Amino acid sequence: MQPTLRQLEYLVAVADRGSFxxxxxxxxxxxxxxxxxIQQLEGLLGLRLFERNRRRVLITAEGEQIxxxxxxxxxxxxxxxxxxxxxxxxxxxxxxLGVIPTIAxxxxxxxxxxxxxxxxxxxxELREGQTAELVALLLRGELDLLLLALEARLAGVESSxxxxxEFAVAMPASHPxxxxxxxxxxxxxxxSILLLEDGHCLRDQALAVCDQAGVEEAxxxxxxxxxxxxxMVAAGSGVTLLPSLAVxxxxxxxxxxxxxxxxxxxxxxxxxxxxxxxxxxxxxRLLGELMIPSxxxx
Amino acid sequence: MQPTLRQLEYLVAVADRGSFxxxxxxxxxxxxxxxxxIQQLEGLLGLRLFERNRRRVLITAEGEQIxxxxxxxxxxxxxxxxxxxxxxxxxxxxxxLGVIPTIAxxxxxxxxxxxxxxxxxxxxELREGQTAELVALLLRGELDLLLLALEARLAGVESSxxxxxEFAVAMPASHPxxxxxxxxxxxxxxxSILLLEDGHCLRDQALAVCDQAGVEEAxxxxxxxxxxxxxMVAAGSGVTLLPSLAVxxxxxxxxxxxxxxxxxxxxxxxxxxxxxxxxxxxxxRLLGELMIPSxxxx
DNA sequence: GCTTCTGATAAGTCAAATTGATTAAAAGTC
DNA sequence: GACTTTTAATCAATTTGACTTATCAGAAGC
Numbered sequence: 344m345q346p347t348l349r350q351l352e353y354l355v356a357v358a359d360r361g362s363f364x365x366x367x368x369x370x371x372x373x374x375x376x377x378x379x380x381i382q383q384l385e386g387l388l389g390l391r392l393f394e395r396n397r398r399r400v401l402i403t404a405e406g407e408q409i410x411x412x413x414x415x416x417x418x419x420x421x422x423x424x425x426x427x428x429x430x431x432x433x434x435x436x437x438x439x440l441g442v443i444p445t446i447a448x449x450x451x452x453x454x455x456x457x458x459x460x461x462x463x464x465x466x467x468e469l470r471e472g473q474t475a476e477l478v479a480l481l482l483r484g485e486l487d488l489l490l491l492a493l494e495a496r497l498a499g500v501e502s503s504x505x506x507x508x509e510f511a512v513a514m515p516a517s518h519p520x521x522x523x524x525x526x527x528x529x530x531x532x533x534x535s536i537l538l539l540e541d542g543h544c545l546r547d548q549a550l551a552v553c554d555q556a557g558v559e560e561a562x563x564x565x566x567x568x569x570x571x572x573x574x575m576v577a578a579g580s581g582v583t584l585l586p587s588l589a590v591x592x593x594x595x596x597x598x599x600x601x602x603x604x605x606x607x608x609x610x611x612x613x614x615x616x617x618x619x620x621x622x623x624x625x626x627x628r629l630l631g632e633l634m635i636p637s638x639x640x641x
Numbered sequence: 642m643q644p645t646l647r648q649l650e651y652l653v654a655v656a657d658r659g660s661f662x663x664x665x666x667x668x669x670x671x672x673x674x675x676x677x678x679i680q681q682l683e684g685l686l687g688l689r690l691f692e693r694n695r696r697r698v699l700i701t702a703e704g705e706q707i708x709x710x711x712x713x714x715x716x717x718x719x720x721x722x723x724x725x726x727x728x729x730x731x732x733x734x735x736x737x738l739g740v741i742p743t744i745a746x747x748x749x750x751x752x753x754x755x756x757x758x759x760x761x762x763x764x765x766e767l768r769e770g771q772t773a774e775l776v777a778l779l780l781r782g783e784l785d786l787l788l789l790a791l792e793a794r795l796a797g798v799e800s801s802x803x804x805x806x807e808f809a810v811a812m813p814a815s816h817p818x819x820x821x822x823x824x825x826x827x828x829x830x831x832x833s834i835l836l837l838e839d840g841h842c843l844r845d846q847a848l849a850v851c852d853q854a855g856v857e858e859a860x861x862x863x864x865x866x867x868x869x870x871x872x873m874v875a876a877g878s879g880v881t882l883l884p885s886l887a888v889x890x891x892x893x894x895x896x897x898x899x900x901x902x903x904x905x906x907x908x909x910x911x912x913x914x915x916x917x918x919x920x921x922x923x924x925x926r927l928l929g930e931l932m933i934p935s936x937x938x939x
Numbered sequence: 940g941c942t943t944c945t946g947a948t949a950a951g952t953c954a955a956a957t958t959g960a961t962t963a964a965a966a967g968t969c
Numbered sequence: 970g971a972c973t974t975t976t977a978a979t980c981a982a983t984t985t986g987a988c989t990t991a992t993c994a995g996a997a998g999c
Contacts, residue, residue, distance in 0.1 A: 345718055348646055349987090363946060376988050378946065383987095388725035395946060405728040412721040412920075419717060420643055423710040427686035430703040622710075647956090661977060674957045676977065681956095693977060697965095 348420055350384040351413040353377050354392060358402050358410045418620075426622035433626050435464035441477035441486045442469065445545040445569055446613060449588045450490070450634065457633050474544045481618060488627050489616040490634070495544040502616040503628055506635050509608040510552060511590060513573060513601050514582040521600035528556035528604070535581035537572055540565040545611070549584040552609045569593060586611060646718055648682040649711040651675050652690060656700050656708045716918075724920035731924050733762035739775035739784045740767065743843040743867055744911060747886045748788070748932065755931055771840045779916060786925050788932070791912040793842040800914040801926055804933050807906040808850060809888060811871060811899050812880040819898035826854035826902070833879035835870055838863040843909070847882040850907045867891060884909060 356366035357377070367374040385392050392406035402410065428436070442451065451469070458467060470477070470486060474495040480486045482499055493502055512526055520530060536553055538560050539546040546565075553560065561581050566572035569589055576583050577599045585593060585601060594601045615631050617624060654664035655675070665672040683690050690704035700708065726734070740749065749767070756765060768775070768784060772793040778784045780797055791800055810824055818828060834851055836858050837844040844863075851858065859879050864870035867887055874881050875897040883891060883899060892899045913929050915922060 345646055345722065348643055351721075364944090372987090373989055374946075375948075375990085378948090379987075382947090388722065388729070390725055390729040399945080405725070408728065409721060409725055412717065412724060416714065416717045416721060419710070419714045423649075423707060423714060424643065424686065426710060427688055427703070427707055430706065431686070431688040662975080670956090671958050672977075673959085673979080676979095677956075680978090697976085 344387055346384050346387055348417065350380050350387075351417055353380050354384060354406075355410060355413050355417060357381060357393065357400065358406070361400055363400065422620065422622040429623050429626050432464070433629060434462040437466045437468060437487075438630075439468045439470065439485070439487045441480060441489045441491075442471055443474055443477065443491045443544065444471055445539075445543060445586065446490055446492070446588065447471050448569075449592055450613075454634055458630070461633060462630075473542045475542070478616070481616065484618075487617065487621070487623065488630075491614070491616060492544050492548065492611040493614040493616075494548050494611055497616055499619070500616040501619045501621075501624065502614050503631060504612050504614040505631050506613055507610040508586045508588045508613050509604070509610040510549070510584045510586055511601050511603045511608075512582055513576050513585040513590075513593070513599060515577060515579045516598045516600045517579075518582065518600060520582075520602060523602055525605040526602050528552075528609075531556045531558045531582070534558060535561040537561050537564055537566065537575055537581040537583045539569070539572060540567050545569075545586065548609075548611050552584060555609075573599065584609075588613070642685055644682050644685055646715065648678050648685075649715055651678050652682060652704075653708060653711050653715060655679060655691065655698065656704070659698055659700075661698065720918065720920040727921050727924050730762070731927060732760040735764045735766060735785075736928075737766045737768065737783070737785045738788060739778060739786070740769055740788045741772055741775065741790065741842065742769055743837075743841060743884065744788055744790075744886065745769050746867075747884075747890055748911075752932055756928070759931060760928075772842045773840070776914070779914065782916075785915065785919070785921065786928075787914040789912070789914060790842050790846065790909040791914075792846050792909055795914055797917070798914040799917045799919075799922065800912050801929060802910050802912040803929050804911055805908040806884045806886045806911050807902070807908040808847070808882045808884055809899050809901045809906075810880055811874050811883040811888075811891070811897060813875060813877045814896045814898045815877075816880065816898060818880075818900060821900055823903040824900050826850070826907075829854045829856045829880070832856060833859040835859050835862055835864065835873055835879040835881045837867070837870060838865050843867075843884065846907075846909050850882060853907075871897065882907075886911070 353366065353370060353372075356369050357363055360366045360369065363378055363381070364374050367377040370377060381392065388409065390405050390409075391403055392409060394401040394403060447469075455467065458465060470480070472480070474491055474497075477486065477489050477491065478497060478500060481489055489500070491497075492508075493504055512520070512531070514521055520526060523530070531553070536549075536558050538549050550560065564575070564580065566575060569585070570593065572583055573585070573593045573596050575581070577596045587603075590601050593599075613634075615627055615634075617627055621627075651664065651668060651670075654667050655661055658664050658667065661676055661679070662672050665675040668675060679690065686707065688703050688707075689701055690707060692699040692701060745767075753765065756763060768778070770778070772789055772795075775784065775787050775789065776795060776798060779787055787798070789795075790806075791802055810818070810829070812819055818824060821828070829851070834847075834856055836847055848858065862873070862878065864873060867883070868891065870881055871883070871891045871894050873879070875894045888899050891897075911932075913925055913932075915925050919925075
């Protein structure tokens, strides 16, 4: 014979709360009803799941193991239902999206209206944060999907690349290199390079480019955001690397020049990430198509 | 809301058999009862799982995906029940054990009586075969547990080492080395080494030892079993490597001498292997304790 | 000693799964 | 072309079993 999912729900509820009464309340059933189901489950499995001391409920060692399996099973059932919902109506309901600060202000203004138009039943809830924080929230189940740079260390998540975002060099308009059409890594030699503060994955990627070019970061200066960084560059404090995504917006600053690298230009990879167990992976790939620039352009 | 496990069982049955009638028969319910449950499931999930043509049942693309998840869920439920059975009464019921031919005749005669004595409710069903064949059977679910040498390529299984089985050198009693107490690798130089035929993992391990010792296999001879190999050695055709496990039995051959290697002697690792998803892993480790020589000796 | 927890028990209720009989449609058979 | 067979759906009746309320017995706190 087989236990029912409901019995397993009750089991997990009692294990979580350490009380039949509290568990019954949480499951919206009466305590005797829940007790009966637990007893039936114990009979079915042939072992005692709880020690009842008249005063306190203690889970047995065997019960602990069964509870763990029950949790996985219930999660699987929830995923099945969620997968069905996705299949019957993809991209509807709530989608909690995390975006890093060096993407959000540049991609979202074009993206969100397109999403609203294409998937009007999708309710996007945004959260801006740095990669490490977003990944932690994703794995804890407080976010559904991340939009970020895939070069960062992404442990325990599944991801899909969307497009390359090439770096360019931003400098004061008066800078000697400002008149050049294209730059090589080596042209940066001797420049004072300004970067974002710690924690931004863009900082790490820019540092990697500097490493390769043999340039060092300017001491005593780290900006907390890209707009600030650009202002400092425009004010003549140095040069910086700017992702193409940000150029259209940030290059409007007065006294700023932006010059691209020669091919092959350094780049970061913009992509999506989700929990490997998420039943919505197909949905996310579909949504990703809206985010690719060639699609935005049409 | 949540589907019930029973509904998922019915779903899988219909998907497997392509017929409501056949599925109902297999589930021991009436066809209307099963139909009703499938309809309810479709309503619950909000999608059509089957296309009914009045004549033939076709599963939809969405249904296919749900069925796959349902299968996993049902397997998980079965594993939970199985785990409970193991917890309440470990080492009872049927255990289908696969053993390789270079272990079976030497370890089982002592092991099986001990198992019968210690776990009288355990019904051991034996199957002898080479590693590759046994692993395939294990993964297909036709065996529960393997007893073999862990040096072999074991993909997709979980394993646990039991003990080291050191190699010794078997030779004709008249051989010049037969009088030595211990041998080094280098003493084998110039010898004609006889080995088992292809497919035996013991052959690969012995070859590795020969490689290290710089000795080559004798051409034109490969034995199909250890006893044959030992007979050939006793008849003067050459020398061979014999695992300690086999020495007690095989060294009884007339005109045969067996000499151990100096420390560190080459060895193979005898261990157990099972499916990573098997709920009986704890049980297997328990059984493994009976197989360790120090335990056999008491 | 009283109250107030705890979980187990008993009896009755009710929703829902199931059954058997039947129907409608499609495909094969003569 | 009429007949048989087989399909899944439908309907009414039945049974099952999860659920409820009311109650009990033991343990702890005041």
